[in-house]
Amino acid sequence: MEQKTKINAEPHRQEYVITREFDLPVELLFRAHVEADIIEQWMGTKVLKLESRKFGGYQFETADAKGNVAFKASGVIHELRPSQKIIRTFEMENTPFGVQLEVYDFEKLTDDTSRLHMHVIYESVAKRDQVLKMPFAQGLNWAHNRLQDVASKLK
Amino acid sequence: MNLRRDVFQAIADPTRRAILLLVASQSLTAGAIASNFDTARPTISKHLSILTECELLVQHQQGREIYYHINAKNMKEVADFIEPFRKMWDERFNKLEAIMKKYK
Numbered sequence: 001m002e003q004k005t006k007i008n009a010e011p012h013r014q015e016y017v018i019t020r021e022f023d024l025p026v027e028l029l030f031r032a033h034v035e036a037d038i039i040e041q042w043m044g045t046k047v048l049k050l051e052s053r054k055f056g057g058y059q060f061e062t063a064d065a066k067g068n069v070a071f072k073a074s075g076v077i078h079e080l081r082p083s084q085k086i087i088r089t090f091e092m093e094n095t096p097f098g099v100q101l102e103v104y105d106f107e108k109l110t111d112d113t114s115r116l117h118m119h120v121i122y123e124s125v126a127k128r129d130q131v132l133k134m135p136f137a138q139g140l141n142w143a144h145n146r147l148q149d150v151a152s153k154l155k
Numbered sequence: 156m157n158l159r160r161d162v163f164q165a166i167a168d169p170t171r172r173a174i175l176l177l178v179a180s181q182s183l184t185a186g187a188i189a190s191n192f193d194t195a196r197p198t199i200s201k202h203l204s205i206l207t208e209c210e211l212l213v214q215h216q217q218g219r220e221i222y223y224h225i226n227a228k229n230m231k232e233v234a235d236f237i238e239p240f241r242k243m244w245d246e247r248f249n250k251l252e253a254i255m256k257k258y259k
Contacts (some may be wrong), residue, residue, distance in 0.1 A: 005245035009237055020248050042251040043171035078239040116248075129179055132237050 009132055014125045016132065018118040026114035030083040030106050045073075054080050056087075071095070075102075085109075097131050098123040165209040166236070171202050175211065175225065175236070177217070182224040221237065 009016035022029050032038050034052035039045070039060075048059040059074040075125040079087035086104040091097075105117040122128035166172055170192065177188055189199040203223060206212040213226045 003241070004244070005241060005248055007237060007241045007244070009224050018244055020244075022248070022255075024252060024255050025259075028258055031250075031258070032251045032255050038254065041254050043249055104206075132240050133176055134240070135180065138232075 009128070012048070012125055014123070014128045015121040016118065018120070019115065020117045020118075021109065021113060023112065024114055025112055026106050026108040027084050029114045029116060033086060033104065051077070052080060053077065056080070075099075096127070098127045100131075129138065162209050162211060165205055165211055168202070170199075171206055174199075174202055174206060178212065178223050178225050182222040184222055185219050188223065 005018065005020045006106075007016055007018050030070060032042060034050075036050045038083070039050070040047050043060070044060040044081070045060040048061055050058045056077045057074065058077070061072050062070050064070045066138075067112075073090060075089040075091055077086065077087060077088045084115040085106065088102050088104075089099050089136055090102050091099040094135040101121045103119040103121075105119075107117065109115055120128075122131065166175065168256060173192070174188055177183060185200060185203055187251065188203065189196050192199055207214060207223075210226050212223045214221050214223055216222075
């Protein structure tokens with residue numbers, strides 16, 4: 001089966017591109033990126049602030065299962081053209097990842113389908129690589145934790 | 156030799172994946188790599204030679220030390236490396252799609 005979400009991350013570059021086709025009109029795909037209650041649903045994050053306009057800002061906060069704040073993210077919107085384009089910065093607080101520049105292009109394919117093209121640029125190659133590896137490293141840790149759990153029961 | 160199959164076997168091992176992670180952003184000596192693991196040094200050496208044979212790691216001599224770094228050309232083929240990241244976005248976007256269909 002062909003993968004719907006594609007990532008192009010060339011080695012030794014400080015950027016990657018994510019593309020995805022949706023069975024949604026481009027207007028709905030765009031709304032999912034500018035309306036706080038909708039973002040909360042699919043991103044699984046709390047939206048503290050969202051000013052969906054040129055020079056507006058936003059703040060997200062995500063808590064873990066116990067209600068502890070796991071991460072805070074914020075940024076400013078540089079450009080916002082309905083159903084066409086969003087350019088914004090994104091920064092996760094208290095992480096070494098730095099700030100990233102995100103360019104979202106929303107493209108109408110048919111009346112009922114659309115494509116998102118997301119170009120993300122980092123401060124350095126190392127920072128981009130760290131972000132790309134994060135879920136990979138987490139998976140690795142989870143595997144180790146599970147191993148530890150299993151092992152401790154054997155004691 | 157089926158190099159491609161060997162590459163995927165090489166990254167199937169969690170310790171070898173962890174080694175690739177370590178050297179992804181900087182070149183390291185075998186000693187520096189081994190110091191990150193509780194595993195015995197000869198075991199790490201074995202992992203390093205498998206990764207080198209599969210051409211995922213490249214050795215280079217610098218003074219008296221041998222450094223290991225990632226062979227970017229082959230890592231690029233190993234899309235599995237960023238698969239968890241891709242999957243994370245894929246799941247988010249699946250959710251987005253399902254939610255927005257209700258707004259149609």
